[in-house]
């Protein structure tokens with residue numbers, strides 16, 4: 438299963454990706470986690486990315502693609518992957534398609550979690566109190582949501598045109614959302630087999 442998880446900040450991509458990783462036995466690749474690791478390690482790339490992340494804007498396409506290429510070159514993606522946080526704009530969609538074509542690993546499904554804005558803000562506020570992620574401050578969250586609407590929301594339309602988009606209601610208990618995701622992936626798999 439080669440899967441992209443889409444959804445606004447706080448929609449539950451990371452939470453559900455961790456469950457899917459255990460269920461599907463494929464790696465969870467989060468560009469946010471890769472960037473945070475680079476920031477923590479103090480690499481030149483991390484130093485560049487840090488201020489951008491704390492402002493709520495997107496890190497440059499070139500930097501993120503370079504990191505992703507390096508990660509997808511590892512042998513553990515042979516049975517698939519769950520990509521979380523990429524692509525985040527239409528240029529990244531195009532870059533991903535080129536990269537996956539070169540790797541002969543075409544994408545199966547783009548799954549979007551839908552959650553109303555007020556709940557996103559509430560969830561991120563909860564995490565801010567518990568974990569202190571530096572981009573979870575109210576001003577940065579507002580900017581992340583604005584950037585999402587402006588640049589990332591159109592990505593779902595791109596996958597819809599390709600017939601690969603699956604939309605799942607992300608409201609409710611984590612386990613209920615996970616059950617909905619599994620049902621949606623089963624249905625998408627059956628539809629793909631019928632088309633083949």
Ligand code: AP5
Pocket residue numbers: 444445446447448449450451452453468469470472489490491493494495496497498501521522523524525529560561563564572581607608609610611614
């Ligand atoms: P990234 O790390 O990707 O953050 P994000 O997309 O803003 O997503 P979040 O991690 O906030 O939310 P999530 O949807 O994963 O939800 P989660 O499961 O954590 O990106 C951070 C930054 O890195 C970007 O702003 C950008 O600067 C940069 N970046 C990353 N990728 C990039 C790219 N491709 N290009 C350019 N720049 C890039 O859940 C959130 C909270 O809600 C948690 O506390 C969780 O416990 C809780 N929760 C989850 N599900 C539920 C539920 N069902 N009910 C109640 N609470 C729940």
